[in-house]
Amino acid sequence: NYGKSTVSDAGNNQVGGIAGEATGMLTRCANYGNIKASGRNIGGIAGQSTSSAAVYTDCCNVGEITCENSMSANDSMGGLVGFGSYYKLYNCYNYGTVKKISGTMETNIGSVIGRNNTYSANVLSRVYALENSCEAGRVITGSTIAELKAQNSSYYGSVYEANADDFSDPVKVLAAINGNDSFVLTNSRYPELKLAATSHKHTGGTATCVDRAVCTECGLRYGSLDPDHHTGTEIRNAKDAVWVYDGYTGDTCCPACGAVISAGEAIPADREKEAIRFVLKENGREDVTKVYTAGEFDQLKTTDPVICYRYGFKTRQAMAATEYVTLDDVFEDLGIQLKNVDSIKVISSGDTSTVTRETLTDCAYYFDEDGVRSDAPAAFAMNYATENGSPETIAAVAVPSNDLRFGYGISQKQFDDKEEMGGRRCVSPVKTVEINLVGSHIRISDYTAGSEDITNKTVLAEGRLITENMFFEGETVFEIDSEEAAVVAVKNADGSCSRLYVTLEEGHCRCRITVGEEDVELVVVLKGDSNLDGEVTSKDALFAAQIAAGIAAASAAEGLAADADSDETVTYEDAMLILDRVVDNIIFGWDQQ
Numbered sequence: 001n002y003g004k005s006t007v008s009d010a011g012n013n014q015v016g017g018i019a020g021e022a023t024g025m026l027t028r029c030a031n032y033g034n035i036k037a038s039g040r041n042i043g044g045i046a047g048q049s050t051s052s053a054a055v056y057t058d059c060c061n062v063g064e065i066t067c068e069n070s071m072s073a074n075d076s077m078g079g080l081v082g083f084g085s086y087y088k089l090y091n092c093y094n095y096g097t098v099k100k101i102s103g104t105m106e107t108n109i110g111s112v113i114g115r116n117n118t119y120s121a122n123v124l125s126r127v128y129a130l131e132n133s134c135e136a137g138r139v140i141t142g143s144t145i146a147e148l149k150a151q152n153s154s155y156y157g158s159v160y161e162a163n164a165d166d167f168s169d170p171v172k173v174l175a176a177i178n179g180n181d182s183f184v185l186t187n188s189r190y191p192e193l194k195l196a197a198t199s200h201k202h203t204g205g206t207a208t209c210v211d212r213a214v215c216t217e218c219g220l221r222y223g224s225l226d227p228d229h230h231t232g233t234e235i236r237n238a239k240d241a242v243w244v245y246d247g248y249t250g251d252t253c254c255p256a257c258g259a260v261i262s263a264g265e266a267i268p269a270d271r272e273k274e275a276i277r278f279v280l281k282e283n284g285r286e287d288v289t290k291v292y293t294a295g296e297f298d299q300l301k302t303t304d305p306v307i308c309y310r311y312g313f314k315t316r317q318a319m320a321a322t323e324y325v326t327l328d329d330v331f332e333d334l335g336i337q338l339k340n341v342d343s344i345k346v347i348s349s350g351d352t353s354t355v356t357r358e359t360l361t362d363c364a365y366y367f368d369e370d371g372v373r374s375d376a377p378a379a380f381a382m383n384y385a386t387e388n389g390s391p392e393t394i395a396a397v398a399v400p401s402n403d404l405r406f407g408y409g410i411s412q413k414q415f416d417d418k419e420e421m422g423g424r425r426c427v428s429p430v431k432t433v434e435i436n437l438v439g440s441h442i443r444i445s446d447y448t449a450g451s452e453d454i455t456n457k458t459v460l461a462e463g464r465l466i467t468e469n470m471f472f473e474g475e476t477v478f479e480i481d482s483e484e485a486a487v488v489a490v491k492n493a494d495g496s497c498s499r500l501y502v503t504l505e506e507g508h509c510r511c512r513i514t515v516g517e518e519d520v521e522l523v524v525v526l527k528g529d530s531n532l533d534g535e536v537t538s539k540d541a542l543f544a545a546q547i548a549a550g551i552a553a554a555s556a557a558e559g560l561a562a563d564a565d566s567d568e569t570v571t572y573e574d575a576m577l578i579l580d581r582v583v584d585n586i587i588f589g590w591d592q593q
Helices: 145-151 164-168 294-298 327-334 357-362 391-395 412-416 538-549 556-562 572-584
Strands: 005-007 014-016 019-022 025-027 035-037 041-043 046-049 055-057 065-067 076-078 081-084 088-094 098-100 113-116 123-130 159-162 183-185 193-195 234-236 251-253 260-262 274-282 288-293 307-310 317-326 341-348 352-356 365-367 373-375 379-388 399-407 430-437 440-444 459-461 474-480 486-491 497-500 503-505 508-515 520-526
Touching: 014 035, 014 081, 041 065, 041 113, 065 076, 076 098, 123 164, 145 159, 274 294, 274 327, 288 294, 307 365, 307 391, 317 327, 317 391, 317 399, 327 379, 341 357, 352 357, 365 412, 379 391, 399 430, 474 486, 486 508, 486 556, 497 508, 497 556, 520 556, 538 556, 538 572, 556 572
Parallel strands: 005 035, 014 041, 019 046, 025 055, 035 065, 041 076, 046 081, 055 088, 065 098, 081 113, 088 123, 123 159, 274 430, 440 520
Antiparallel strands: 014 019, 014 046, 041 046, 041 081, 076 081, 076 113, 183 193, 234 251, 251 260, 274 288, 307 317, 317 379, 341 352, 341 430, 365 373, 379 399, 459 474, 474 508, 486 497, 486 520, 503 508
């Protein structure tokens, strides 16, 4: 409609640029005529919309809407609809001014709808109005945009205001309401916005993955998106290789649509790199160093349960670890025991912490806010986090790290006395650990190399197989697992041997020795095996007889084996006992206390 509408006295009737009352669908309708009336309900498109069938699609008003004299306080006037009871508005805009000259009309005035009912079936979708086209910035039922959003942000979420410059821009407003390609510009300026002629063909422009092409003639977007035309790239999901976990170079993605343009590649973790070294200081003697690669140290790790260390009683900050290697497991792998450790020195690039055996024994707990105690063994963590909160909360954000962090718990006394902890309780990154040992080595003499039944595979000390790096201190209990009776002795500095006597306990043969500051060499031989070849035969009886006769010299170990009656002297009786053992298959007895 381009015609001007002037109604001097409409009474209770409705006045609109397209329809007085809309009861059906209005599609691609435009009013350019000015409307001046004294009617009850006045609108740029429709004076009244009270039917649920009323649907407005791609409609616009550019004409001025003027009420010369309202008849009642309930009269209404709107840029698109005067009184909106039931309606659905899609892709509509008002550019015309809305004003009242006189009369009793109160708040039922707005640049979009004068008087409005917010029924749930009603729709306002991509509806624009020229900013301040209605007095006091009223948009719907006398309320501003801000007031409408505050009342019901969901209902009014798709209603907008735009200024004249935005309306004159072919993209800012027009593209927003042009979902059906219904509007075109004439002379590139509003209010010369008109409905598109059916003969108009969009042309030009370039579509991207997120924007359709812009027509070079009308300035509107048209056509489909081009999913392969990306306007930029960025790297996503990249991560470094950490500890023994492979990394990822990251995916090359489009920042606009998020599509993956090209996938990344794995970054192999360096499992052969040096992770940590332990230096064993043996009573001031030459150090023994064990170097672990990342892969080797990872083989010792524990993942359950989560362990947690508090930094201090007065703070809730703590470190929780979900992957770690306990100090006890390191000791076991190195063949040492805590009782042989005087202290450890944990050395990092920025700090050093020395911890005594007593501290490690006492400070092995975590206490929650209620004082409930749980174990917190000294450990080297490779997956951890430091936060405020419970162990579970902190563990939930733990991440792997190339830097090993050493930590240990607090004691019951520290918690009871409310002592302030912290300082060097947690140290990182740890590269070297010095272990100061007390005690001595125990090793099996080479004399027993031929005695397969009773070699170091079957001689246990404190329940452990004797290995090269094992340390002992004080009284040590040995257990010999052999069906054949053995003779056990300690080799003295002058080459002689001091026999050890056994006790039969729970079906096992056990002997005791006190270990001091000097290394101890054990001699373990089969009784009767005088030539130390690992079995008792007639050759051993002959050799024992030769020793008794003084025609053959015997080593200390050979003398122990040949002394079949355990009287600490090799005689012909020993030779006869060995021969009886061979002929009659008798079993020699152990040398018991």
